[in-house]
Amino acid sequence: MKLLITGGTVFVSKFTASYFAGRGHEVYVLNRGTRPQAEGVNLIKADRNSLGSALCGMYFDAVIDVCAYKEADINNLLDAGIKFDDYVLISSSAVYPETLPQPFNERQPIGKNSIWGDYSSGKVGAEVCLTSRYPNAYVIRPPYLYGPMQNLYREPFVFECANLKRKFYIPGDGEMKLLFFHVEDLCRFIYIILKQHPDNHIFNVGNTQPVSISTFAELCYRAAGAPLEKVFVKDHPNQRDYFSFHNYEYLLDVSLQNEIMPEQKDLYCGLKESYEWYKSNKEEVRKKPYIDFIDRNFQ
Secondary structure (H helix, E strand, C coil): CEEEEECCCCHHHHHHHHHHHCCCCEEEEEECCCCCCCCCCEEEECECCECCCCCCCCEEEEEEECCCCCHHHHHHHHCCCCEEEEEEEECCHHHCCCCCCCCECCCCCCCCCCCCHHHHHHHHHHHHHHHHHCCCCEEEECCEEECCCCCECCHHHHHHHHHCCCCEEEECCCCCEECEEEHHHHHHHHHHHHHHCCCCCEEECCCCCCEEHHHHHHHHHHHHCCCCCEEEECCCCCHHHCCCCCCCCCCECCHHHHHHCCCCCCHHHHHHHHHHHHHHCHHHCECCCHHHHHHHHCC
């Protein structure tokens, strides 16, 4: 397949570009050319907000849009003279308002989630714009994505604590649930969609089972080969001061995903892969001052 992937230089977009290029597909990436490119891809050097004639008249079997964060991102791409057969938008489970009954399912209305704020509103706008202009598009709504090339300070924060042989500070009783999806499973799912063209066009994706934050820490330390000593923080009002995830527990109904892709990567195996990448690429992670906060307030 001839594919256009937006972005292509960090985490999800870079992994996606590498995944499909490594399997023999003709992959084009759309970015500003300011970072190293994935191996085996063709660069279209342009800003999606100022495309000019960069895509005019070009044809692709599919567009995999990883980097649409607002309505204008969709309009700019669709108005650039591009031609394609399929369009896959990587949206987010943040499009579900937190007030809806859980687990969230694809038939529920989307709208702003106050936990995710402007990010949520932007993703809602992108979805609405795309599905109104191109109703045959596929929309994928993942939870927390993880795996190799992870540049966000989520599992890499836990890995860093493990490497430093630090105690790990866990909010509350540690039982808050998180839902994950490995970036390779995301790519596998995109491929299935493009080959099978299922009747459903909107999909929640994610591991079938959530995991507690306490268990998540255990798996990360195990992946790093370090012993874990937990400290439970019960009296601090904002866990984002010292922890990678919002104080927000939600579940997704992934039954439609499981009909066409019933198996997902084991969480520990996926975290082990993420850790192996992290060991050699620590400089690519966008760190936050969690450790400094812990040292100043909890020691």
